[in-house]
Amino acid sequence: MKSKPTVIDLFCGCGGLSYGFIEAGFEVLLGIDHWKDAISTFESTHKNAKGIVANLFTETPKDISKLTGIKDIDVIIGGPPCQGFSIAGKRIIDDERNQLYKSFVSFVKYYQPKVFLMENVPNIVSMGKGIVKDSIIKDFEKLGYTVVYKVLLASDYGVPQNRRRAFFVGTKNNKEFVFPEPTTENPISAKEAISDLSENSVKDGSKYKTEPKSEYQKLIRGKSDGIYNHEITIHSEQTTSIISLVPDGGNYKDLPEELRKTRNVNIAWTRLNSKKPSFTIDTGHRHHFHYKYNRVPTVRESARIQSFPDTFIFLGSKTSQYKQVGNAVPPILAEVLAKEIKKYI
Numbered sequence: 001m002k003s004k005p006t007v008i009d010l011f012c013g014c015g016g017l018s019y020g021f022i023e024a025g026f027e028v029l030l031g032i033d034h035w036k037d038a039i040s041t042f043e044s045t046h047k048n049a050k051g052i053v054a055n056l057f058t059e060t061p062k063d064i065s066k067l068t069g070i071k072d073i074d075v076i077i078g079g080p081p082c083q084g085f086s087i088a089g090k091r092i093i094d095d096e097r098n099q100l101y102k103s104f105v106s107f108v109k110y111y112q113p114k115v116f117l118m119e120n121v122p123n124i125v126s127m128g129k130g131i132v133k134d135s136i137i138k139d140f141e142k143l144g145y146t147v148v149y150k151v152l153l154a155s156d157y158g159v160p161q162n163r164r165r166a167f168f169v170g171t172k173n174n175k176e177f178v179f180p181e182p183t184t185e186n187p188i189s190a191k192e193a194i195s196d197l198s199e200n201s202v203k204d205g206s207k208y209k210t211e212p213k214s215e216y217q218k219l220i221r222g223k224s225d226g227i228y229n230h231e232i233t234i235h236s237e238q239t240t241s242i243i244s245l246v247p248d249g250g251n252y253k254d255l256p257e258e259l260r261k262t263r264n265v266n267i268a269w270t271r272l273n274s275k276k277p278s279f280t281i282d283t284g285h286r287h288h289f290h291y292k293y294n295r296v297p298t299v300r301e302s303a304r305i306q307s308f309p310d311t312f313i314f315l316g317s318k319t320s321q322y323k324q325v326g327n328a329v330p331p332i333l334a335e336v337l338a339k340e341i342k343k344y345i
């Protein structure tokens with residue numbers, strides 16, 4: 001039997017990105033993150049992979065290789081946090097804020113994978129008027145890679161969410177990676193994604209009360225034996241009564257003047273639009289509400305919007321679960337990319 005190409009996932013979080021690689025037929029050997037809860041979720045959802053809780057600020061590829069015995073790897077993937085790059089002239093300089101990005105580069109340098117995929121926030125391509133992006137490309141070209149980048153919109157690839165993310169892909173042997181074309185012209189709506197989930201909480205493992213109401217729900221339920229992570233948030237009476245005034249797809253502008261400023265951010269009092277893909281799911285700021293119910297989406301509803309299958313169960317506190325979901329690369333988008341990457345191995 002032909003063995004599967006191998007992957008390690010750096011800054012893996014709960015592993016949305018690498019889950020897509022598993023679905024595309026890769027073998028994920030390892031995920032590294034300094035966040036214990038996320039690694040617990042990663043290990044329980046990536047059955048053959050090892051999860052390591054480690055600080056990539058200090059841990060080197062050599063340390064990790066020694067610890068795990070992993071010497072060869074086909075693909076390195078990951079989303080290093082790159083909040084503030086410092087730039088000197090036309091280059092990213094090595095200071096503390098860039099260290100995590102540099103750590104990703106050092107793993108690629110050490111393992112020399114056939115392909116790497118680095119994910120980041122979309123504005124990384126315009127940071128420093130493009131200097132950051134150019135510098136990233138140069139760093140990897142120096143290691144022998146042909147590098148391309150693109151900002152992709154998740155809803156173009158079957159994810160019910162208008163989330164944009166930047167991806168850098170590096171390949172060897174001058175074979176330039178070509179990003180996959182959108183897989184759908186009919187984006188999946190929030191209603192198609194979550195309409196079968198109840199208004200109220202259900203106990204973990206509860207059976208589905210209805211048949212799937214859309215093709216997406218059928219797909220995302222997969223082989224799941226029940227519903228998990230569907231515990232609703234109980235809001236104050238004031239919050240419930242204010243959000244009840246906002247219609248499906250509406251926002252603070254739908255409120256009477258005196259209520260508009262009750263939360264001092266523009267994104268406050270926003271409802272999902274049942275007929276459209278969701279806006280970007282965040283890590284639990286509690287300003288975005290269900291299109292119909294007077295509450296924020298549950299962790300499971302958020303996970304559906306991120307295209308996690310119902311079999312993917314999040315561990316840790318509810319706050320931690322929201323963060324794991326919100327941080328992730330949508331697995332369905334990751335799977336489309338992974339299938340394309342497979343052609344370059």
Ligand SMILES: C[S@@+](CC[C@H](N)C(=O)[O-])C[C@H]1O[C@@H](n2cnc3c(N)ncnc32)[C@H](O)[C@@H]1O
Nearest residue numbers: 011012013015016017033034035055056328329
């Ligand atoms: C954007 S999230 C990655 C999400 C992941 N790719 C997914 O699809 O689920 C970035 C991750 O970097 C991790 N991280 C931040 N600083 C780190 C450090 N110094 N060492 C290891 N992991 C770190 C965070 O805990 C977080 O899980």
